Amino acid sequence: MKRRTFLTLAGGASAAAVVGPWIRTSRAATFGAFPAGTESVQLAPNQRAKRVLEVFLYGGLSAWETLYFVRDYGAPTAQQFPNTQYYAFATSNASMVAACGGSEAERPFALDGNGAQVEIGPFGSAFDARPDLTSRMRVVVQRHNLEPHEAAVPMALTGRPVGQPNAAGLGAHIQRARLDGGATPDRASPHSYVFSTADITSDNVAAAAAAGSHPGSARPLLIKTNNNTTVTTLLNRNTVGGNRANHDALVGAYIKQYDGRLTFPERGRVRSARADDLIVAHTTATKSDAIRAVLTDDLFVPRTNATCGSATRTSLPHIGLQAAAGLLTHPDEPASYVCVSDVGLERASGGGGYDTHTGNAQDQAMNFDNLLDALFGIINKPGDPPDPRKLNLDDTLIILNTEFGRTPGRQDNTGRNHHPYGYVTAFLGGPITTAEKGVSGAIERDGTASSFASPAENRMAALLACGIWPFAAEGFNVADAPNAINELGAAQSAMAKFLGRSA
Numbered sequence: 001m002k003r004r005t006f007l008t009l010a011g012g013a014s015a016a017a018v019v020g021p022w023i024r025t026s027r028a029a030t031f032g033a034f035p036a037g038t039e040s041v042q043l044a045p046n047q048r049a050k051r052v053l054e055v056f057l058y059g060g061l062s063a064w065e066t067l068y069f070v071r072d073y074g075a076p077t078a079q080q081f082p083n084t085q086y087y088a089f090a091t092s093n094a095s096m097v098a099a100c101g102g103s104e105a106e107r108p109f110a111l112d113g114n115g116a117q118v119e120i121g122p123f124g125s126a127f128d129a130r131p132d133l134t135s136r137m138r139v140v141v142q143r144h145n146l147e148p149h150e151a152a153v154p155m156a157l158t159g160r161p162v163g164q165p166n167a168a169g170l171g172a173h174i175q176r177a178r179l180d181g182g183a184t185p186d187r188a189s190p191h192s193y194v195f196s197t198a199d200i201t202s203d204n205v206a207a208a209a210a211a212g213s214h215p216g217s218a219r220p221l222l223i224k225t226n227n228n229t230t231v232t233t234l235l236n237r238n239t240v241g242g243n244r245a246n247h248d249a250l251v252g253a254y255i256k257q258y259d260g261r262l263t264f265p266e267r268g269r270v271r272s273a274r275a276d277d278l279i280v281a282h283t284t285a286t287k288s289d290a291i292r293a294v295l296t297d298d299l300f301v302p303r304t305n306a307t308c309g310s311a312t313r314t315s316l317p318h319i320g321l322q323a324a325a326g327l328l329t330h331p332d333e334p335a336s337y338v339c340v341s342d343v344g345l346e347r348a349s350g351g352g353g354y355d356t357h358t359g360n361a362q363d364q365a366m367n368f369d370n371l372l373d374a375l376f377g378i379i380n381k382p383g384d385p386p387d388p389r390k391l392n393l394d395d396t397l398i399i400l401n402t403e404f405g406r407t408p409g410r411q412d413n414t415g416r417n418h419h420p421y422g423y424v425t426a427f428l429g430g431p432i433t434t435a436e437k438g439v440s441g442a443i444e445r446d447g448t449a450s451s452f453a454s455p456a457e458n459r460m461a462a463l464l465a466c467g468i469w470p471f472a473a474e475g476f477n478v479a480d481a482p483n484a485i486n487e488l489g490a491a492q493s494a495m496a497k498f499l500g501r502s503a
Contacts, residue, residue, distance in 0.1 A: 032177035032468035041491040048467040049397035049430030051328045054339040059352030062364045062406035063424045067139050069121035084408040089361045096365035097122040100308040113442035113451040123365045126372040132382050137428045141441025143452040147418045152403035154207035159456035168212030171220035174337045177468045188290035192220035192337040195320040208339045213474045216277030225320045235292040248286050299323040308366040317342045318374040325378035345370040357415040397430030408447030422449035430465050436500030453497040456480035461498030
């Protein structure tokens with residue numbers, strides 16, 4: 001058969017390339033298994049997170065108004081760096097707090113590494129109604145030196161600088177561990193999903209779905225929330241229609257023939273990662289109906305919201321988070337990881353929801369309040385009847401991640417620039433109880449971090465929270481944890497910073 005004819009007949013395989021393969025292939029070792037001597041960083045089964053929801057606050061969350069507000073830092077009367085941090089936009093911030101129905105009242109959260117009192121900022125006033133969340137939250141100071149989105153976004157999502165071939169998103173690590181664990185060998189749907197709604201593709205938000213040096217079976221399903229019909233259409237496999245069985249048999253025959261050419265009678269089969277991925281992709285394509293049964297249309301119902309005086313408009317964060325809750329709580333094939341890209345209720349001046357080069361007060365307040373409204377709506381609230389379609393903090397780790405923060409001072413008249421030198425992320429629930437609540441690290445009066453964690457440690461800690469050892473050729477190494485001298489020390493450092501647990 002001519003190559004062009006074969007490719008035409010194999011057109012339906014494009015669906016497999018898009019949805020990704022999730023069928024386990026044989027491997028020499030179980031990814032994520034803890035080696036001997038690491039018992040001190042192994043959480044008990046009842047302490048581990050069974051599932052992870054990661055919300056990526058795309059553009060760069062401004063910490064000063066949201067999760068890291070030190071009341072006297074930057075005040076107009078401060079001897080050092082007056083009129084910075086929250087007070088760089090004191091008047092416009094106060095106006096937006098009022099518009100959002102919040103207050104500038106004190107809401108102490110925890111002491112940072114310097115002993116400074118950190119408060120939940122006025123733009124986080126909505127947390128007042130959910131003390132069950134703040135009582136199980138760790139705010140972690142992070143730092144790196146990458147200012148462009150194009151470099152900082154993949155660093156935040158994979159823990160690796162852009163361009164490294166082993167850079168993989170958290171979802172790939174978790175999916176690989178689930179597949180290697182072999183708990184659900186007949187499962188057709190993925191364990192990991194990424195909802196990406198970035199409107200600037202060069203910013204690399206899709207890095208959350210990167211598989212790095214994992215086999216293709218570890219790649220999460222990537223869905224654009226604002227164009228989800230593309231995925232469901234591909235899963236219907238309309239390009240092959242009623243010829244599906246014949247098509248699958250033909251492609252399978254050619255794959256088997258090619259695989260035979262890679263096998264030598266006396267030496268066995270040669271290594272070919274891409275051929276392995278092709279086999280798995282084809283197998284998965286034949287099970288598209290089972291995947292479609294999990295990705296039902298009602299997951300992506302259009303949702304609107306209005307907050308902080310804004311007009312009612314479509315809220316992609318609400319759509320993404322509702323779909324995430326549906327997948328994470330699926331009664332038959334629940335997901336283990338979902339990442340939702342938060343582009344805000346309205347796009348900020350620089351892109352995404354939080355890249356506020358202008359209009360910092362308005363966009364940060366509106367988009368963060370919109371996110372909290374969407375997030376609170378999918379988490380069971382104490383005192384209410386348990387809803388099986390909502391998340392439970394006892395078995396779910398929620399990560400609020402972002403590529404960097406915003407400068408403590410102004411950019412022009414109304415905005416803030418990129419600031420990777422001292423920003424915050426947050427872990428909620430899962431292994432974090434009221435005993436582990438708090439702040440890790442410290443940001444100084446000038447807005448730079450003096451003690452902090454790295455983006456790689458963020459990824460390590462999430463894996464440890466799930467009971468997955470993060471150190472493997474496809475994962476991380478000792479050098480990714482500052483000052484660590486061995487893998488155990490690196491794990492202890494990440495666990496202490498993000499999970500509040502010491503060995």
